[in-house]
Amino acid sequence: MSKEFSFPNSGTCSKQTNFVLNDDHTIASMEVIGGCNGNLKGICRLVKGMKAEDVIDRMEGTLCGFRNTSCPDQIAKNLKKALAEMD
Template sequence: MTFAYPNQGTCSRMTKIELAPDHTIESVEVVGGCNGNLKGIASLLKGMKAEDAIARMEGVTCGPKPTSCPDQIAKNLKKALAAMENQ
């Protein structure tokens, strides 16, 4: 299933996520932000269970900001999992 959510409090604007039914991350694309870093993160996340990715990235901050692109990915993965459960 494919999901897209806006990011808040970061340079990036949106996270696009594709999850398999067993919660394996098939792809992540972050629109805006630090292109190379986010491509690297997306590559590392491919094949990982969403729950594991959330545990690793949730709460990561960027400089003085209370959030970061990885934190926003984690928040959006949580939203995607909740949406899958409600279907």
């Protein structure tokens, strides 16, 4: 089984993260709305098939310029929210 999630992003140029998580916490698909289109498409391709926990470990705390967050950090935060809902 898998479950679809959609969360708003905060503090970034991107507005929203949509993704599907499988029961084993692997990412089936991901899409980020807004932001740096090519970079975010690349990130979404890279994380497909990875465990959400591994993506969180790698991306959480990444900053963008003067901001206290980034698109990768928002992806990590949204994956954490999804895992909490799955448990």
